[in-house]
Amino acid sequence: MSKKRIMVDGLVIGGGIAGLQAALDLADQGHSVLVVEKEPSIGGKMIALSKVFPTLDCSSCICTPRMAAAAHHQNITLMTYSEVKETRRVGNGFEATVLQKPRYVNANDCTGCRLCEYACPVNLPHEFEGNLGARRAIYVPFSTAIPQVALVDIDNCILCGLCEKACPTKAIDFLQEPEEITVEVGAIILATGYDLSPVEAKEQYGQGRLRNVLSALQVERLLAPHGPYGRVLRPSDGKIPDTVAYVQCAGSRDQTLGVPYCSRVCCMYAIKQAMLLSGALPLVEVTIYYMDIRAFGKAFEQFYQNAKAMGIQFIKAKVAKITEDEEQNPIVRIEMMEEDGHVEERTHDMVVLSPGILPGWDPAGVVLAETAKDGFIRCVQQELSPSRTSEEGVFVAGTAAGPKDIPDSILEAGAAAMEAAIYLRQNGYVGQEREVRESTLREAALAGGSGR
Amino acid sequence: MAVDKQQNRLKILVFATEACAYPGADHVGQIHAEYLTDAYIIRVLAPVVFPEDFYLRCFERGVDAIIVMSCGHECPYQGAYERMTERISRVHALMKERGLEPERLRMCAICTVCSKAFLKEVNTMNEQLAHLATRKVGRAGELRDDEQETNNG
Numbered sequence: 087m088s089k090k091r092i093m094v095d096g097l098v099i100g101g102g103i104a105g106l107q108a109a110l111d112l113a114d115q116g117h118s119v120l121v122v123e124k125e126p127s128i129g130g131k132m133i134a135l136s137k138v139f140p141t142l143d144c145s146s147c148i149c150t151p152r153m154a155a156a157a158h159h160q161n162i163t164l165m166t167y168s169e170v171k172e173t174r175r176v177g178n179g180f181e182a183t184v185l186q187k188p189r190y191v192n193a194n195d196c197t198g199c200r201l202c203e204y205a206c207p208v209n210l211p212h213e214f215e216g217n218l219g220a221r222r223a224i225y226v227p228f229s230t231a232i233p234q235v236a237l238v239d240i241d242n243c244i245l246c247g248l249c250e251k252a253c254p255t256k257a258i259d260f261l262q263e264p265e266e267i268t269v270e271v272g273a274i275i276l277a278t279g280y281d282l283s284p285v286e287a288k289e290q291y292g293q294g295r296l297r298n299v300l301s302a303l304q305v306e307r308l309l310a311p312h313g314p315y316g317r318v319l320r321p322s323d324g325k326i327p328d329t330v331a332y333v334q335c336a337g338s339r340d341q342t343l344g345v346p347y348c349s350r351v352c353c354m355y356a357i358k359q360a361m362l363l364s365g366a367l368p369l370v371e372v373t374i375y376y377m378d379i380r381a382f383g384k385a386f387e388q389f390y391q392n393a394k395a396m397g398i399q400f401i402k403a404k405v406a407k408i409t410e411d412e413e414q415n416p417i418v419r420i421e422m423m424e425e426d427g428h429v430e431e432r433t434h435d436m437v438v439l440s441p442g443i444l445p446g447w448d449p450a451g452v453v454l455a456e457t458a459k460d461g462f463i464r465c466v467q468q469e470l471s472p473s474r475t476s477e478e479g480v481f482v483a484g485t486a487a488g489p490k491d492i493p494d495s496i497l498e499a500g501a502a503a504m505e506a507a508i509y510l511r512q513n514g515y516v517g518q519e520r521e522v523r524e525s526t527l528r529e530a531a532l533a534g535g536s537g538r
Numbered sequence: 539m540a541v542d543k544q545q546n547r548l549k550i551l552v553f554a555t556e557a558c559a560y561p562g563a564d565h566v567g568q569i570h571a572e573y574l575t576d577a578y579i580i581r582v583l584a585p586v587v588f589p590e591d592f593y594l595r596c597f598e599r600g601v602d603a604i605i606v607m608s609c610g611h612e613c614p615y616q617g618a619y620e621r622m623t624e625r626i627s628r629v630h631a632l633m634k635e636r637g638l639e640p641e642r643l644r645m646c647a648i649c650t651v652c653s654k655a656f657l658k659e660v661n662t663m664n665e666q667l668a669h670l671a672t673r674k675v676g677r678a679g680e681l682r683d684d685e686q687e688t689n690n691g
Contacts, residue, residue: 143612144558144650146651147558147561147609147612147651151557229565230565310651312569312651
């Protein structure tokens with residue numbers, strides 16, 4: 087395992103929208119920043135969304151420019167497919183160990199032409215498409231990925247060597263090894279994002295066995311113009327759904343899953359998806375089974391009222407159980423809370439779960455910052471400095487600190503960048519020093535230590 | 539290859555906005571989709587800056603069709619999209635006056651990942667031009683000659 091050493095002012099862990107925004111805000115103030123992303127592309131969850139609420143703007147159209155800005159910023163270095171393994175306090179700053187996982191493709195030689203993909207005979211479910219589409223064992227993560235560099239899914243690769251023959255730049259290197267990079271930094275921003283509660287968690291909802299029960303993120307992909315099917319179809323038989331039901335709080339406010347809190351965004355994205363479904367399929371009937379509708383943000387309530395006016399049905403009912411009939415139509419069992427409380431079973435063509443939002447990463451053993459009881463990064467001064475963690479010089483942004491929507495994540499990223507910038511200045515990470523750092527950074531980048 | 543399918547070399551100008559449609563056109567390339575090489579993609583900040591006679595001059599110089607690919611309501615310049623739609627209506631009126639088929643100028647909204655919509659626009663325009671050719675109204679150039687005659691006379 088080879089060793090490399092780079093020096094930067096700020097280290098951002100996580101290259102989703104919050105991490106990118108924090109990196110851009112720090113870099114625009116003249117600080118050098120390293121963004122470490124565990125996935126093979128930056129963009130996080132937002133790049134996979136179809137539209138954002140309540141404006142219904144195209145998510146990719148907002149996210150892609152930020153990704154490109156970070157990738158092209160002279161003060162920002164991106165390390166994708168990499169993980170921070172350890173951080174230590176050294177003087178005023180930190181020393182971090184970053185592990186660059188092998189792509190088995192030389193990032194400097196790969197042109198993203200995807201000829202290797204066409205040559206590869208292995209078909210696998212595509213994680214970016216919520217496992218609804220397919221990818222090859224060697225693949226460019228997705229069409230808007232940054233960097234546009236292929237990687238080999240070595241666990242599923244049959245080592246046939248066809249990609250190696252197809253590659254016009256001889257970029258494929260099956261002997262690539264993980265690389266350890268030591269990074270000297272002045273401040274750390276955690277933007278590690280969230281995960282959804284797994285569908286397998288709830289026995290009552292079929293544990294992922296019901297093919298026409300999807301998670302909301304999968305439906306985001308169905309609704310995206312560049313989604314897996316190119317239109318809205320249900321997975322089991324490709325039928326255009328006539329009735330779609332949303333099951334709210336399918337993993338939040340649920341003590342049985344250990345998620346007592348509200349995930350904050352599910353009400354709004356369910357309403358958004360219902361509207362988009364009505365747009366995509368004019369004859370579709372959408373029903374949202376909810377416990378409470380929490381439309382707390384700017385213009386959210388109007389958005390909710392618009393949805394009602396569009397004919398989207400809102401039924402106050404907690405879904406107890408989902409089963410399916412012989413045609414794989416999901417059946418939801420509900421108690422009509424606003425009527426006489428009678429129990430009903432309703433059949434739909436497709437059911438969408440709004441899962442709970444769980445912390446995406448546990449800092450234990452990697453960064454000294456503590457987590458709260460819910461597993462999210464603990465904010466020590468929630469009221470006045472929400473981006474401060476229990477460790478001085480470590481800040482938090484976005485959903486790493488708790489469930490929140492995109493505008494809140496971006497605001498918090500700006501706040502974390504500002505806190506980090508103040509901390510860096512107080513500790514002398516400015517001026518001439520920066521130039522030394524930048525040149526070192528460039529050398530490291532030229533030596534192939536970073537993603538493009 | 540896409541080029542082989544082409545018989546008469548047409549010229550379709552595509553004005554693609556920097557914020558949405560140009561990355562959208564780029565996305566078409568990223569997904570390795572093909573379309574005829576007669577579409578010339580020009581990156582613009584906001585197409586609203588081009589005056590009405592700009593379009594007419596384009597047609598005069600032998601351009602067969604123009605597609606304005608805007609950001610739609612997501613346009614970063616406030617009011618530019620609405621003014622652009624008004625401008626296109628005025629250009630359509632001027633085109634009719636000059637005997638140019640209004641089908642030759644289209645406006646649409648393309649987002650950064652709207653690769654299918656992009657392909658549909660370019661392909662539809664190609665079909666439309668082929669249709670106009672069979673109706674023997676001729677290409678813009680021929681019409682222009684007639685027009686010049688009448689103007690001279």
